Amino acid sequence: MLPIDPTKKLSFQRLITNGDLIIVYERHDNMKVIKVCEGSELQNRFGVFKHNDWIGKPFGSKVLSTKGGFIYVLAPTPELWTLVLSHRTQILYIADISFVVSYLEIVPGCLVLESGTGSGSLSTSLARAVAPTGHVYTFDFHEQRATSVRFVSVEDMQSVWVRSPWFASYDYLMLRRWEIGFDFDPRATLIEHVVWVRWNYLLNLGP
Template identity: 80%
Template sequence: MKAVTVSEGSVLQNRFGVFKHSEWIGKPFGSKVFSSKGSFVYLLAPTPELWTLVLNHRTQILYIADISFVIMYLEIVPGSLVLESGTGSGSLTTSLARAAAPSGHVYTFDFHEQRAASARDDFERTGLSSLVTVGVRDIQGEGFPDEFIGMADSIFLDLPQPWLAISSAAKMLRHDGTVCSFSPCIEQVQRSCETLRTYFTDIRTFEVLLRTFEIREGKMESLRGDGNGSNGSLPSKRRQCSDGNYVLSSNPSISFVMARPCSEARGHTGYLTFARRKCVS
């Protein structure tokens, strides 16, 4: 996978050959395009799922299994106002923006100025600048800006000390709004939950483990049997000779489809803690 900005006169060079952008323009997504060597690549429409696979890693990122779970449990729908800290590489932010589109908005903050600037450039490149606003702010130390008090539908925290930002998050959320904190260590989860109890209810923690299977087509030589498989082997093919008699041919090749777990499985990524803002009378 590679993210490419297509422009007239440019080329993509890789081990499969040279691909001219001019031959891509006007073709529908999903098309197969060929190189000077006769090899090919597919032109795919940019999506948050594909962007997660090709973006530049400025930080550790969230992947599809965690992202989809976060969007569901934060109840993000078109029109939602979402706050995020920190932005990182923008993997989750991209999916949050699509879920809140076209009338919602994501305000994301990172304390690292250069990282925020790089993320801003990425959102401009992927056409999300109208849905995402990137700010530079230390949310752990300063909290979220006061302009969002009581306005946010959902908040996502990816911070080393999320418990320091929970009181600020509670002020930003409307009543019944939801917050999610992502932490790689269970000790972070325990301390966050202690603080969450003051402002939130329905506190839950999940660990999402995804197991992917490979689907491949293979071939297998059958065992030679008596021609009808009565001895437990697969039937062998027969051919008729010129004298009218039948003889067993060489073992036939059997095609089959095989499903097996991937040899490289992604294990623990982090713990997702969700909570709902309670109404304090």
Template identity: 55%
Template sequence: MSFAEYSEEIREGDVAIVYLSHESLMAVTVRHGAQTQTRYGAIRHSDDLIGKRYGAKVTCSKGGWVYVLHPTPELWTMALPHRTQILYATDIATITLMLELKPGSVVCESGTGSGSLSHAILRTIAPTGHLYTVEFHQQRAQKAQEEFKEHRVDHLVTVGNRDVCKDGFGVTGVADAIFLDIPSPWDAVPHAKTALKCSGGRVGSFSPCVEQVQRTCEALSRHGFHELNTLEVVLRVHEVRTVSLPLPDFGPDVLSPEVPLPPAFHHAAATLKTTTPPREMPAHTGSSVFGYKEDDHLQTTEGLCGSS
């Protein structure tokens, strides 16, 4: 089992996702002799999990059942232990698109936090890319390193414990993309430029407040980044319902006697499906800022690669 590769069978040491309902998931490390308690009863790892196929339906000790799923970054985001506030799939998908991530990309990230975005990046850049992720908090950095090893993606990531605003990412001229999820991303912009490769590169940040967005955009512009975009991703779920609409009565002479009436005209009303958008949307999470660093040989006012 790896978060970057798929395997068919559940084996000891795997991290499996126990699916109880759409809003209730559990991440379980599979061990011989271990048990996991759920609302439907206990799951015995040796009997119920090891050797079974991912996606199997497992019956618990009280007679209820659950599905056991192969871990993915999306499922991990829903099941992970929160050490910080995290990014969810809607924003992560936009970030992956705007940073133009692909297999083989080299990415720098700060801060690591609970690792929600990190796992999505690792799945995208595997098998030949690399993630340099920096976390200011020592215990969070250590825990993230342990999770990457347990999830068997540690060969794709280097975890650093430092203040990126003061000490940078620890690399120079190698990154295809930078992402900043820190309180003051504008302070890290010079270090982001240093870490980016000479031939262009993209930078992004996520901030909950528009004042943070403004200062970040000013810093990006000041350090030679172009094509700045600020996006807020809002998920709007429409309600699907069945409605009955009355049909107009145009009288007996609406059509000539030779032309038969359509079936709908034989009824007083028509039944159809419609959708209604929500009337209220308390949906703000934050805004993402993206910018592009042009090739250094096209810049007339800059010096060596990574200069600020």
């Protein structure tokens, strides 16, 4: 577990700024992800919504269109992100994610190594669970999937990305060399063994 830094705290009072990623809530079965861009507009059946009207408002605000319709602009929490993300792979939902986090006893300050980023549903919840002082190391063999979720971040949460699956074993050993421990051994040791087995298998593959 990483040492606790008292200067790092989570903030839940941040206002919407230009460039933020937000969740536009129209109804319980109709939500979408939008990046706030100054001067841009959102058009839907409720009217035209100017992004400029969102900037400076707190997350969760009810905003009006030019013809009186309304939507809610929400923060991209892990729960909402799981509902709106693009399904590039089969994902875990909140019920399963909560079991994983509690069973592995993942708490602020933990280091987590995730094999298979996928669509990023579990990754975002892991990042929140270890915030504000922990780290999530996640890698995926599929370069396009890994690149597509790099933009996802949770405010004030730190996540570190392993460069590629081929460096996973090396990066893990560097953590051990730096004496940055995992607070849930022997699971981390099991991960190390699995990575090395796969690595050695690849090395022994013929041309």
